[in-house]
Amino acid sequence: MKGLVGKRKLLRIFISLEDKFEGKPLWEHILKLVKENGLSGATVYKAAAGIGAHSVFRTFSVWRLSQNLPIVIEIIDGEEKIRNFVNILDNILEEGLIILEDVEVITYKHRS
Numbered sequence: 001m002k003g004l005v006g007k008r009k010l011l012r013i014f015i016s017l018e019d020k021f022e023g024k025p026l027w028e029h030i031l032k033l034v035k036e037n038g039l040s041g042a043t044v045y046k047a048a049a050g051i052g053a054h055s056v057f058r059t060f061s062v063w064r065l066s067q068n069l070p071i072v073i074e075i076i077d078g079e080e081k082i083r084n085f086v087n088i089l090d091n092i093l094e095e096g097l098i099i100l101e102d103v104e105v106i107t108y109k110h111r112s
Contacts, residue, residue: 004040004108009082013073013089014097017046021092027071033088039081040108045072076103 019026027044034042050070075082086098 004076005105008076008103008105009079010101010103011075011082011085012099012101015071015073015093015095017069017071019095027073029092030073030089034075037081037085037088039075039085040077042073042075047072076105
């Protein structure tokens with residue numbers, strides 16, 4: 001898919017592992033929307049620790065049943081697709097941080 005090579009936008013979404021949309025994990029719903037909207041793909045990272053908007057320290061603990069860890073979702077695509085997707089996210093995100101960066105895709109290869 002050489003069409004992705006070149007100047008693109010990186011969308012980074014910061015949410016919590018415990019965030020939900022209609023009773024299901026929000027990050028799963030976002031991935032579903034990525035696919036439905038024809039974006040090039042997305043990667044979800046679970047962080048080891050973080051401090052968010054409420055200044056609450058969140059980290060992994062083997063002693064806790066609930067692990068409210070930070071989640072970061074990264075999506076790279078063309079500016080128009082990314083900006084349209086941000087409008088969709090605005091309707092489903094109750095809390096979180098979204099940032100947008102300029103990136104240059106050097107190589108993008110995948111098996112057919």
